[in-house]
Amino acid sequence: MSDVQSRGRRLFGPGTTVADLKAYMAPFVDRLGYKFNTEEAFVEEVLESELEILEETGDIYCPCRARTGDAKEDAKIVCPCIPFFRDQFAGLKKCWCGLFILEEIEDGGELLGVMEEPQGDVEVPAFLARDVAPGQIRHVKIGKRDVAVANVDGDFFALSNVCRHAFGPLGEGFMDEHVVMCPWHGWRYDVRDGTTDHPNADVRTYDVVVRDGAVFVVVGARAG
Ligand code: SF4
Ligand code: FES
Incomplete structure (x- = not known):
């Protein structure tokens, strides 16, 4: 050893x-x-x-x-x-x-x-709620998935961490209310539904559960 x-x-x-x-x-x-x-x-x-x-x-x-x-x-x-x-x-x-x-x-x-590859939806712990303040967003690695989890006035939202422009890390982006701006070239995504102004470039979102002070991202095998 x-x-x-x-x-x-x-x-x-x-x-x-x-x-x-x-x-x-x-x-x-x-x-x-x-x-x-x-x-x-x-x-x-x-x-x-x-x-x-x-x-x-x-x-x-x-x-x-x-x-x-x-x-x-x-x-x-x-x-x-x-x-x-x-x-x-x-x-x-x-x-x-x-x-x-x-x-x-x-x-x-x-x-x-x-x-594991879950059979159905699985709640994956991301972080303690107190660790990500309102207005902040954080990258979380869940198995092979890269997810960004944002705190908007105490409500948590999860979306793909990967910007559809050139794969910039949305979890390192800048929050403005419910919008995150990609740190690389400024594409903007609504963290609530993953939508962006750019055509065919929306990103997927995930459900989030907050329980006992911890934030969980819901992922499923079929949904990826
Ligand atoms: S570091 Fe991860 S694998 Fe190790 S005890 Fe903590 S939760 Fe479990
Ligand atoms: S990689 Fe996100 S805006 Fe260019």
Whole structure:
């Protein structure tokens, strides 16, 4: 295993394997009353994603939550992030991704997170509502989807993060009431329905649910 101890937390380096992550995480989450999901293939898939993120960023950030670029903020979504979200996870009986489930759960098959291909609509946690203030918009990676979630006067709306002009990131755009302006060349989209003035260039939207202080984006297998 290639890793070093730093600030009391293990940092992993090149050559880290899924088995390394499992060996490190199991006793850690056990102390918190959690265990790995019983769906082993799903666990492997999530941990493989974490290894890809490790290679890209240098740390094992959560594969189902968006990083902000702020190191202090992003430290809360290094896996396992359970200590930061005890209340939310206790209610869900699992972590956001479903990588970990409460120890007493015998079958974690119903508690998979965003990494699986859902059969129907699935509510995917995006962020805590208090973290995105009115007038702000944020990019969220949900599996392979890039979604932008905006707060308009306390109401949350989700639309594709990808501008139809030249793929600019709408989650980094500028909000003006219910309109987001692409940061690259200024195309404007209504975050409520994804419409734009440009012909045949509307973007898709997603339903949003706010529950227990967390914002969830509703995605479905067939709807993509
Ligand atoms: S939500 Fe689950 S997989 Fe994601 S960082 Fe937290 S513990 Fe890890
Ligand atoms: S990429 Fe969005 S306006 Fe050009």
